[in-house]
Amino acid sequence: MIRLGVRLTVNGGREAVARLIVTAAAVALGVGLLLVTVAGINAVHAQDVRTAWLNTSDHNLRPSVNEATSDPLWGLASLDDYRHSIIERVDVAATGPRSPAPPGISGLPRSGQFYASPALTRLLRSTPAADLGDRYPGRQVGTIGPSALASPNSLVIIIGHTAAELSQTPGAREVRSIETAPQGGPGDRHPGRIELILAVVAGALLLPVLIFIAAATRLAAARREQRFAAMRLLGATPRQVSVIAAVEASVAAVGGVIGGFGLFFLLRSPLAAVPFTGQPFFPGDLSLHLSDILIIAIGVPIAAALAARLALRRVQISPLGVTRHVTPAAPHAWRAIPLLAGVAELAFFVGRRPATTSGQIRAYGAGFVLAMAGLVIAGPWLTMLVSRVMARRTGRPAVLIAGRRLSDNPRAAFRAVSGLIVALFISTASAGVITTIVAYHSASTGGVAGRDILSEYFGGQDAGLGLQHPGQADVSDTLVSQLASIQGVQAVTVVRADPLTAEGPNFGPPTGFVSCAQLARMPALGRCAPGAAVASIPLEFGSGGVVAHPSGDASVRPAAAMSADRLKALPVHALYVGTNGSRAAIEHARTTLEIAFPYAGSPSTIGEISPGNSQLLAGWQQLADVAIIASLIIAASSLAVSVASGLVERKRPFSLLRLTGAPIGVLRRVVALEAAAPLVAVAVLSGGTGLLAAHLFLRSQLSESLQPPGAHYYLIVVAGIVAALGIIASTLPLLERITGPEVARNE
Amino acid sequence: MTGAVGLSSGDGSRGCLIEARDLVKSFGPTPALRGADLSVRAGEIVAVMGPSGSGKSTLLHCLAGILVPEGGEVWFAGGRVDAMRETERSALRRDRFGFVFQSGQLVPELTAEENVALPLLLRGVRRSRALQETRDWFERLALSGLEQRRSGELSGGQAQRVALARALVGGPRVLFADEPTGSLDSLTGEHVMELLVAASRDQGTTVVLVTHDPRVAAYAEREVVVRDGKVSALAGDPVRS
Numbered sequence: 001m002i003r004l005g006v007r008l009t010v011n012g013g014r015e016a017v018a019r020l021i022v023t024a025a026a027v028a029l030g031v032g033l034l035l036v037t038v039a040g041i042n043a044v045h046a047q048d049v050r051t052a053w054l055n056t057s058d059h060n061l062r063p064s065v066n067e068a069t070s071d072p073l074w075g076l077a078s079l080d081d082y083r084h085s086i087i088e089r090v091d092v093a094a095t096g097p098r099s100p101a102p103p104g105i106s107g108l109p110r111s112g113q114f115y116a117s118p119a120l121t122r123l124l125r126s127t128p129a130a131d132l133g134d135r136y137p138g139r140q141v142g143t144i145g146p147s148a149l150a151s152p153n154s155l156v157i158i159i160g161h162t163a164a165e166l167s168q169t170p171g172a173r174e175v176r177s178i179e180t181a182p183q184g185g186p187g188d189r190h191p192g193r194i195e196l197i198l199a200v201v202a203g204a205l206l207l208p209v210l211i212f213i214a215a216a217t218r219l220a221a222a223r224r225e226q227r228f229a230a231m232r233l234l235g236a237t238p239r240q241v242s243v244i245a246a247v248e249a250s251v252a253a254v255g256g257v258i259g260g261f262g263l264f265f266l267l268r269s270p271l272a273a274v275p276f277t278g279q280p281f282f283p284g285d286l287s288l289h290l291s292d293i294l295i296i297a298i299g300v301p302i303a304a305a306l307a308a309r310l311a312l313r314r315v316q317i318s319p320l321g322v323t324r325h326v327t328p329a330a331p332h333a334w335r336a337i338p339l340l341a342g343v344a345e346l347a348f349f350v351g352r353r354p355a356t357t358s359g360q361i362r363a364y365g366a367g368f369v370l371a372m373a374g375l376v377i378a379g380p381w382l383t384m385l386v387s388r389v390m391a392r393r394t395g396r397p398a399v400l401i402a403g404r405r406l407s408d409n410p411r412a413a414f415r416a417v418s419g420l421i422v423a424l425f426i427s428t429a430s431a432g433v434i435t436t437i438v439a440y441h442s443a444s445t446g447g448v449a450g451r452d453i454l455s456e457y458f459g460g461q462d463a464g465l466g467l468q469h470p471g472q473a474d475v476s477d478t479l480v481s482q483l484a485s486i487q488g489v490q491a492v493t494v495v496r497a498d499p500l501t502a503e504g505p506n507f508g509p510p511t512g513f514v515s516c517a518q519l520a521r522m523p524a525l526g527r528c529a530p531g532a533a534v535a536s537i538p539l540e541f542g543s544g545g546v547v548a549h550p551s552g553d554a555s556v557r558p559a560a561a562m563s564a565d566r567l568k569a570l571p572v573h574a575l576y577v578g579t580n581g582s583r584a585a586i587e588h589a590r591t592t593l594e595i596a597f598p599y600a601g602s603p604s605t606i607g608e609i610s611p612g613n614s615q616l617l618a619g620w621q622q623l624a625d626v627a628i629i630a631s632l633i634i635a636a637s638s639l640a641v642s643v644a645s646g647l648v649e650r651k652r653p654f655s656l657l658r659l660t661g662a663p664i665g666v667l668r669r670v671v672a673l674e675a676a677a678p679l680v681a682v683a684v685l686s687g688g689t690g691l692l693a694a695h696l697f698l699r700s701q702l703s704e705s706l707q708p709p710g711a712h713y714y715l716i717v718v719a720g721i722v723a724a725l726g727i728i729a730s731t732l733p734l735l736e737r738i739t740g741p742e743v744a745r746n747e
Numbered sequence: 748m749t750g751a752v753g754l755s756s757g758d759g760s761r762g763c764l765i766e767a768r769d770l771v772k773s774f775g776p777t778p779a780l781r782g783a784d785l786s787v788r789a790g791e792i793v794a795v796m797g798p799s800g801s802g803k804s805t806l807l808h809c810l811a812g813i814l815v816p817e818g819g820e821v822w823f824a825g826g827r828v829d830a831m832r833e834t835e836r837s838a839l840r841r842d843r844f845g846f847v848f849q850s851g852q853l854v855p856e857l858t859a860e861e862n863v864a865l866p867l868l869l870r871g872v873r874r875s876r877a878l879q880e881t882r883d884w885f886e887r888l889a890l891s892g893l894e895q896r897r898s899g900e901l902s903g904g905q906a907q908r909v910a911l912a913r914a915l916v917g918g919p920r921v922l923f924a925d926e927p928t929g930s931l932d933s934l935t936g937e938h939v940m941e942l943l944v945a946a947s948r949d950q951g952t953t954v955v956l957v958t959h960d961p962r963v964a965a966y967a968e969r970e971v972v973v974r975d976g977k978v979s980a981l982a983g984d985p986v987r988s
Binding site for chain 1: 813834837838839840841842846848852853854855856857858861865866868869872873874901907914975
């Protein structure tokens with residue numbers, strides 16, 4: 001029977017071969033997308049494995065060497081900025097011959113030597129030393145190999161010191177091994193990043209790709225079923241028909257799998273160069289494990305066979321023809337409960353913000369997950385409601401036919417766009433939150449003018465590393481003059497803090513003090529009350545993503561009961577360098593500050609350290625953009641396939657309708673509506689829910705109202721929807737071809 | 748040239764509603780019509796008979812403006828159908844003609860009622876009015892109670908009656924029926940034919956009926972035969988009233 005199935009599939013005439021080719025091509029596209037997705041996940045994992053050494057701590061999860069026999073290594077990791085790019089700087093000092101070395105270099109650099117990544121090497125060569133190179137002491141003795149870099153574009157530098165020098169440096173740590181575990185160690189700088197990425201990718205891409213493959217294997221199912229009825233008439237048993245159906249689907253799927261692998265290997269190199277996660281991959285990163293290959297190569301044909309057999313259970317194939325079983329039961333209203341519960345949960349916490357960070361993560365995380373899952377659960381019910389309204393109210397034949405078809409099987413219509421709803425919800429919610437936080441941050445830090453101010457902090461936490469720096473005793477007048485002499489630098493302001501009152505998160509917002517004479521030259525930071533010599537100023541001003549809530553009129557800083565002499569005696573907390581915004585002025589001033597305070601952390605403009613410029617958030621946004629466009633395109637492909645299948649199923653009534661005078665435009669509108677209605681409805685619904693969830697979160701966490709996302713967000717959504725509609729439009733020529741008068745005659 | 752069968756040739760102004768003159772039509776190398784002539788008077792019921800492959804369905808499709816003949820002319824109510832553009836022919840089929848085919852003509856997603864209302868909706872009639880007009884047809888064709896059924900929930904005879912209602916609901920001048928009972932058993936087929944003839948007579952609709960079944964053809968007032976792409980009158984052509 002299997003042999004007969006293969007023969008029928010391959011030698012079944014031109015139509016059968018055409019069907020086989022079209023199905024195999026669609027499966028190939030789906031498998032290609034699936035392989036790219038799996039390889040993308042592997043690539044992100046490979047990046048994490050290679051950059052695990054940057055998470056090195058004194059409690060490594062998977063030490064690179066036996067810590068009992070190794071010599072200690074002094075190390076200090078910090079982040080530097082250059083023109084909105086992050087440079088990873090690692091200062092090291094060996095204490096003996098067995099001190100562990102980071103990967104990618106032949107040996108630890110000695111004092112006065114450094115290794116730089118290829119991209120940073122190029123940057124150092126092409127940039128004036130005063131803007132960048134002067135920050136790094138010593139001479140370059142080699143380049144860091146790919147085994148230590150996330151991406152070919154990574155900017156990394158490893159600088160050698162003597163142990164005596166580095167051990168005295170604030171924040172430096174003594175370690176006995178290098179971390180090789182990709183994440184989760186105490187020094188992990190991006191905890192949860194991989195899970196987050198995997199969750200987004202899996203939720204937004206894998207599911208729709210699988211649905212697309214399933215839809216592709218069901219192409220022209222109605223025609224197959226008619227043939228099966230004829231076979232039943234000839235005496236074939238239902239079991240034999242079922243086996244033949246499975247064989248047919250498997251043959252197409254095997255062809256599709258081969259084509260999919262070909263597609264993947266063809267596109268691997270160009271795709272690796274696309275910065276999906278903010279940075280391009282090494283071509284080898286987009287690789288497949290043997291288990292991935294086996295699961296896909298074997299799993300897809302098996303799944304196709306099972307899907308074909310299951311599909312046959314939905315119809316009754318008798319010797320006299322094919323009858324569809326009764327329309328599946330309609331989805332119930334209870335499906336809306338999880339969505340409403342998620343929104344209600346987020347609304348509950350407005351004005352009741354949990355006190356602890358973990359409590360906030362639990363509260364908001366649960367709300368967002370519930371709302372997202374609720375959308376997926378409620379989708380078929382909402383699709384049914386909308387399509388029923390369409391069908392009941394309309395007097396337009398196209399809307400009537402499309403509405404009836406959608407309401408007949410809302411689960412199938414929604415399934416094709418379910419991945420999209422996840423991607424769009426996440427993307428919209430994150431765009432809403434990021435836009436609002438950036439706008440809020442901008443408002444609380446002097447607006448646009450504040451973004452041109454370079455800040456060097458001497459107190460608080462170093463970004464991302466958990467290292468504590470004490471305040472700086474003082475800043476020399478020479479340094480201030482040096483900074484002021486840089487072309488484009490307009491003013492220098494020193495903020496000092498009283499060590500007895502400045503720190504301590506449980507005692508209200510910490511406060512610093514600033515000279516009114518200096519503040520007058522930097523109005524973006526505010527102004528003093530008339531007659532005041534010293535003013536209070538928030539210490540959290542623009543620091544490390546912590547946003548202070550602006551209270552009252554932020555532009556007038558309250559006067560401090562302190563003399564100018566007393567102010568000078570306090571330790572320096574921060575140094576602000578006002579610039580005209582030119583990149584040359586900012587980078588030159590940054591280099592000057594880094595030379596003066598090499599271990600105080602990288603000076604940043606307020607714009608650079610705002611959440612909108614955080615590399616993690618930017619990467620997250622980038623990924624969300626990729627997910628949204630990819631899921632829109634995949635959803636549109638699934639819709640196009642299901643529309644094409646639906647057209648073939650209704651070939652005869654549609655061609656007869658056209659024959660009896662129905663304009664082709666009406667049938668075009670039917671096709672467009674059947675595909676575009678769920679797509680657009682879901683886009684609006686998930687976008688709206690994402691914005692609502694973001695608003696509730698912002699009201700609860702920051703007491704701020706949602707700011708509408710910027711043009712970038714709308715551009716991505718519109719571009720994705722246009723691409724999706726383009727794919728749907730590609731089915732229209734099929735409609736004209738299969739409903740022509742000649743077809744009706746020959747049916 | 749063979750003269751028009753049954754009536755003097757004309758362009759609609761001389762009594763006949765629809766007329767084919769010397770039609771030629773081929774499908775690839777296979778000729779289907781080779782100089783076919785036919786004229787049909789207003790209100791007449793004509794059966795076009797002939798063996799399989801004789802060209803009878805092609806003749807019907809040319810008369811209805813579905814196919815454009817390669818040679819000859821088709822006239823309807825004084826207008827030259829074969830010279831019309833596709834959009835004009837579509838409008839003619841939608842507004843002036845009705846069609847009943849052998850099977851599979853109902854849109855499966857729509858209820859029986861919506862299927863019947865479809866031609867009216869296509870003409871821009873308001874939904875409520877269109878549904879109102881369909882109700883009368885459900886009663887006339889003994890379909891009451893089946894309004895909300897889908898095509899898969901109807902028997903063959905019921906589906907064919909729904910198709911008949913759909914063909915007649917717009918008050919067409921001509922009803923083209925291509926093997927309307929071909930997929931029905933003889934009893935059900937007779938019932939459908941009785942309804943078809945009665946409804947057409949009530950409305951004064953002209954009927955062109957293609958069939959190979961003499962029992963179906965017997966419902967017509969006049970029978971013609973298509974053989975080898977040409978039309979000839981049946982010997983002893985009986986005209987029934």
